[in-house]
Amino acid sequence: MSTIDRIQRYSSTACRPRVDDMGMGNCWIEGRDCSTSNSYDEECHDYMSESFPWKRHTRDKSQGDTLGRRTSSLGRNNVMFGNGCDKWYFPEHQYNPKCNEKDRRDTSNKYLKGIPKFVKIVEVGPRDGLQNEKNTVPTSIKVELIRRLVASGLPVVEATSFVSPKWVPQLADAKDVMANVRSLEGARLPVLTPNLKGFEAAIAAGAKEVAVFASASESFSKSNINCSIEESLARYRVVALRC
Numbered sequence: 001m002s003t004i005d006r007i008q009r010y011s012s013t014a015c016r017p018r019v020d021d022m023g024m025g026n027c028w029i030e031g032r033d034c035s036t037s038n039s040y041d042e043e044c045h046d047y048m049s050e051s052f053p054w055k056r057h058t059r060d061k062s063q064g065d066t067l068g069r070r071t072s073s074l075g076r077n078n079v080m081f082g083n084g085c086d087k088w089y090f091p092e093h094q095y096n097p098k099c100n101e102k103d104r105r106d107t108s109n110k111y112l113k114g115i116p117k118f119v120k121i122v123e124v125g126p127r128d129g130l131q132n133e134k135n136t137v138p139t140s141i142k143v144e145l146i147r148r149l150v151a152s153g154l155p156v157v158e159a160t161s162f163v164s165p166k167w168v169p170q171l172a173d174a175k176d177v178m179a180n181v182r183s184l185e186g187a188r189l190p191v192l193t194p195n196l197k198g199f200e201a202a203i204a205a206g207a208k209e210v211a212v213f214a215s216a217s218e219s220f221s222k223s224n225i226n227c228s229i230e231e232s233l234a235r236y237r238v239v240a241l242r243c
């Protein structure tokens with residue numbers, strides 16, 4: 001299954017990921033329903049209705065509550081499943097001596113099975129950080145920031161995005177930024193591309209790696225890239241094929 005297909009299965013219409021998608025047993029998804037994500041949608045509503053929807057929202061109390069609920073729901077799930085070793089996981093995270101070594105190993109295997117072999121961490125400051133700046137940062141400063149981030153040893157630095165300058169004027173100089181960093185060695189420098197137009201411009205500017213971005217909710221998708229989730233996945237399919 002392609003990445004785009006997998007994302008599509010997670011779209012809001014699907015609501016709950018399927019067990020085989022999670023590859024982690026039922027532990028994470030069982031016992032959760034749409035209500036959690038809907039309530040999160042509501043909490044996000046104010047944030048999304050801002051004129052610049054991509055502005056990073058602070059990790060405020062409402063989000064903390066959501067995370068808290070998720071944690072407690074996780075605790076319930078572990079108990080609910082009644083696997084031999086689930087009793088190992090008390091809500092208070094206490095150790096249960098009745099659980100033997102084999103049970104513990106089985107449980108670890110069950111929960112860790114689907115965890116990826118590696119995690120890629122991408123520094124997104126030059127793109128995600130600077131797109132939120134009230135004043136546009138001069139190109140030379142952006143370039144210097146990218147140079148220093150690379151020099152500090154970061155292996156992947158998202159350099160900029162090739163999006164509409166009407167939507168994100170702060171990054172209207174994407175082409176010039178790329179011209180100055182394209183030959184930097186020691187790091188990969190992906191750029192965001194929301195559509196084929198952005199992709200073509202990115203390649204012409206010397207980008208060797210691009211990233212697409214989709215939303216988990218219809219309202220965020222609309223505010224961020226002015227289309228539905230379905231439409232965005234169709235766009236990304238075209239970009240992925242062209243890649």
Ligand SMILES: CC(C)(COP(=O)([O-])OP(=O)([O-])OC[C@H]1O[C@@H](n2cnc3c(N)ncnc32)[C@H](O)[C@@H]1OP(=O)([O-])[O-])[C@@H](O)C(=O)NCCC(=O)NCCSC(=O)C[C@@](C)(O)CC(=O)[O-]
Nearest residue numbers: 054128162163164165167168194195197198213224225226
């Ligand atoms: C997606 C579009 C372009 C659709 O924008 P649209 O207005 O629906 O697109 P359109 O196809 O109707 O085109 C409108 C105009 O934009 C131009 N255009 C069209 N595409 C491009 C392009 N690639 N580059 C430059 N120009 C472009 C196009 O040529 C046209 O120009 P006009 O004829 O009016 O002069 C627009 O909505 C957009 O640029 N949105 C910005 C999205 C964005 O950058 N969001 C921030 C990144 S995501 C993010 O930060 C969220 C998150 C969660 O990841 C944050 C985090 O990491 O925490």
